[in-house]
Amino acid sequence: MIHPERDDWARQLTALRQQMAEQAASLDASGEFPGVISTICVRGLVKSRRAAILRRRGRQSGPAAAGHRRHRPGEPATALIVCMQYLHHLRLAENDARHAPLRQQVFHDAVEHGGLINSLRVEPELGSPARGGLPDTVATRRAEGWDISGHKIYTTGIEGLRWLAVWARSDDNPPLVGTAGARTARASAW
Numbered sequence: 001m002i003h004p005e006r007d008d009w010a011r012q013l014t015a016l017r018q019q020m021a022e023q024a025a026s027l028d029a030s031g032e033f034p035g036v037i038s039t040i041c042v043r044g045l046v047k048s049r050r051a052a053i054l055r056r057r058g059r060q061s062g063p064a065a066a067g068h069r070r071h072r073p074g075e076p077a078t079a080l081i082v083c084m085q086y087l088h089h090l091r092l093a094e095n096d097a098r099h100a101p102l103r104q105q106v107f108h109d110a111v112e113h114g115g116l117i118n119s120l121r122v123e124p125e126l127g128s129p130a131r132g133g134l135p136d137t138v139a140t141r142r143a144e145g146w147d148i149s150g151h152k153i154y155t156t157g158i159e160g161l162r163w164l165a166v167w168a169r170s171d172d173n174p175p176l177v178g179t180a181g182a183r184t185a186r187a188s189a190w
Contacts, residue, residue, distance in 0.1 A: 016036060016039060016040065016074065017074040018074070019036055019039070019074075020034070020036050020074025020075035020078050020079075021074050021075060023035070023036065023075060024074070024075040024076070027075060027077060028076075028077075032159075033157060033159040033160045034075060034077050034078040034081070034157075036074075036075070036078055037078060037081060037082075037116070037157070037160055038114070040078075040082065040114075041113075041114025041116075077156055077157065080156050080157070081116060081118065081156055081157040081160070084117070084118045084119065084156070084157075085110070085116055085117060085118070088106075088117045088118070088119075088163075088165060089106075089107070089110065089117075092106060092107070099181075102181050105183075106163050106181065109162060109163070113162075115162040115163060116157065116160055116161050116162055116163070117161065117162070117163035117164070117165060118155050118156060118157055118158075118161050118163075118164065118165070119155060119164075119165045119167065119179070120152045120155045120164045120165065120166045120167065120182075121135075121152070121155070121167040122152060122153050122154045122155070123135060123136050123137065123150070123151060123152055123153065124151055124153055129167055134169050134175060134177060135150065135167050135168055135169050135177065136150050136151070137149065137150025137151070137152065137166065137167065137168040137169070138150060138168060138169060138170070138171050139168040139169065139170050139171070139180050140170075140171045141170070141171070146180055148166055148168055148180055148182060150166075150168060152166070162183065163181065163182070163183055164181070164182045164183075165179045165180075165181060165182075166179065166180050166181075166182050167179055168180055
């Protein structure tokens with residue numbers, strides 16, 4: 001069976017993978033944000049994946065899964081940024097308990113503007129959350145929402161992110177631990 005849309009995806013992603021592979025060593029040495037991300041957004045690949053998530057609720061099939069598999073061998077930071085974008089959108093789409101207005105803003109921004117999201121989790125004292133322990137970043141309830149205060153040290157692609165999923169604990173006793181969504185205030189000034 002012929003699938004023109006899938007074949008076009010495959011051609012575009014093969015070309016992008018080659019471009020990513022050619023840039024991998026210099027990006028690794030410089031730590032710069034991968035410029036190919038803007039190409040991925042311009043070509044609608046983030047938008048296409050977002051639509052696939054809504055249709056399939058994240059089943060890894062068709063062009064969306066092929067897109068992720070083809071990003072992986074090209075350049076690690078780009079693959080991670082794109083993968084995290086897909087995973088966050090899947091998580092948001094599957095969790096109806098999240099604030100609907102914030103969810104819709106994240107979805108709309110991704111589709112219309114290529115807005116990227118990633119986790120902000122690693123802290124100076126605690127390190128990676130995988131080691132266990134409570135985050136030092138604290139979310140305090142306010143009448144208008146939450147105040148988030150703390151220090152994070154790293155997330156892949158921070159220079160190009162418009163949304164952050166911030167791992168924090170509440171100031172409740174006992175504390176709640178989870179992820180709060182935040183829009184970057186200075187997306188171009190990191």
